Amino acid sequence: MRSLRLELFKILHQKRTYIGWLGLVLVPLIVVAAGALQKPQPQDPGEPPFVAHVSANGLLVMLSALIALASFLLPLIAAMGGASPISAEAEAGTLKTWLSRPVSRTGVLLTKWTMAVAYAAAGAALVALVSLVAGALAFGVHPLVTLSGTSLSAAHALGLIAVAYLIVIAGAVCSLSLALFISTLTDSSLTAAIIAVAVFTVLSVLNAFTVFDFMKPYTYSAYRLAFVNLFRYPIYWRPIGQALLTYALTSGAALAAAWLVFSRKDIVT
Numbered sequence: 634m635r636s637l638r639l640e641l642f643k644i645l646h647q648k649r650t651y652i653g654w655l656g657l658v659l660v661p662l663i664v665v666a667a668g669a670l671q672k673p674q675p676q677d678p679g680e681p682p683f684v685a686h687v688s689a690n691g692l693l694v695m696l697s698a699l700i701a702l703a704s705f706l707l708p709l710i711a712a713m714g715g716a717s718p719i720s721a722e723a724e725a726g727t728l729k730t731w732l733s734r735p736v737s738r739t740g741v742l743l744t745k746w747t748m749a750v751a752y753a754a755a756g757a758a759l760v761a762l763v764s765l766v767a768g769a770l771a772f773g774v775h776p777l778v779t780l781s782g783t784s785l786s787a788a789h790a791l792g793l794i795a796v797a798y799l800i801v802i803a804g805a806v807c808s809l810s811l812a813l814f815i816s817t818l819t820d821s822s823l824t825a826a827i828i829a830v831a832v833f834t835v836l837s838v839l840n841a842f843t844v845f846d847f848m849k850p851y852t853y854s855a856y857r858l859a860f861v862n863l864f865r866y867p868i869y870w871r872p873i874g875q876a877l878l879t880y881a882l883t884s885g886a887a888l889a890a891a892w893l894v895f896s897r898k899d900i901v902t
Contacts, residue, residue, distance in 0.1 A: 640748040653710045657756045661698040661764035665771045690775045691768025695794050698764045703801045703857045708833045711753040711805035715812035716825035718745035723820040738896050754802050781866040797860035803880045807853040810887035817894040853883045
């Protein structure tokens with residue numbers, strides 16, 4: 634618990650923590666402004682779901698902001714959070730001091746991973762809260778029409794939206810865990826974050842081409858919008874389950890690789 638409190642103290646006293654959160658919070662505000670300015674129009678088949686009718690319901694602000702998070706922003710913030718705890722301290726020399734004490738490297742790694750996840754989750758929670766408040770004030774809160782044409786009560790829709798945010802956070806943890814692994818190989822947090830974001834971006838581009846369809850079941854980026862299946866009737870659970878399994882396997886493999894490297898890495902000498 635002491636190490637967790639120490640990591641929390643570090644996160645809350647870093648400027649980049651608040652800069653990252655501020656960048657995320659701007660997303661729902663931009664969505665509200667765009668929704669207020671645009672005229673009602675038919676849904677474009679190539680447009681992400683929920684975006685065209687955002688001004689009809691404040692709950693759609695939450696979903697539109699979530700699409701932006703899942704597509705790039707949250708994996709970016711998560712990668713930054715995962716890259717910093719080890720490599721940034723290695724750069725500053727504080728990691729050597731910490732590990733010279735009788736502490737478990739496994740405990741250190743898990744503590745830093747846990748707080749990085751908490752950082753990313755807090756950012757997503759802030760977006761959800763700001764989206765709900767701004768959307769409600771601008772457009773009101775009404776029953777939500779699903780992608781299947783059925784209607785959900787506002788309370789039911791809010792519950793599903795909360796689950797959708799948790800799914801997107803789970804996906805972002807893949808980028809976070811990958812960045813953490815890379816940070817055990819380099820003393821540059823920027824390098825680790827860039828590589829993790831580049832992997833997500835390249836996989837997302839490959840997922841857009843049918844010739845690479847054989848890769849989709851195994852790449853976490855292919856499921857970034859799996860949460861929209863919560864808003865069908867009945868709920869289409871299969872892709873959601875596949876997404877969660879892929880997320881768990883990807884994050885678990887990256888975390889195990891990070892532990893393997895970090896537990897054997899010569900940092901103290």
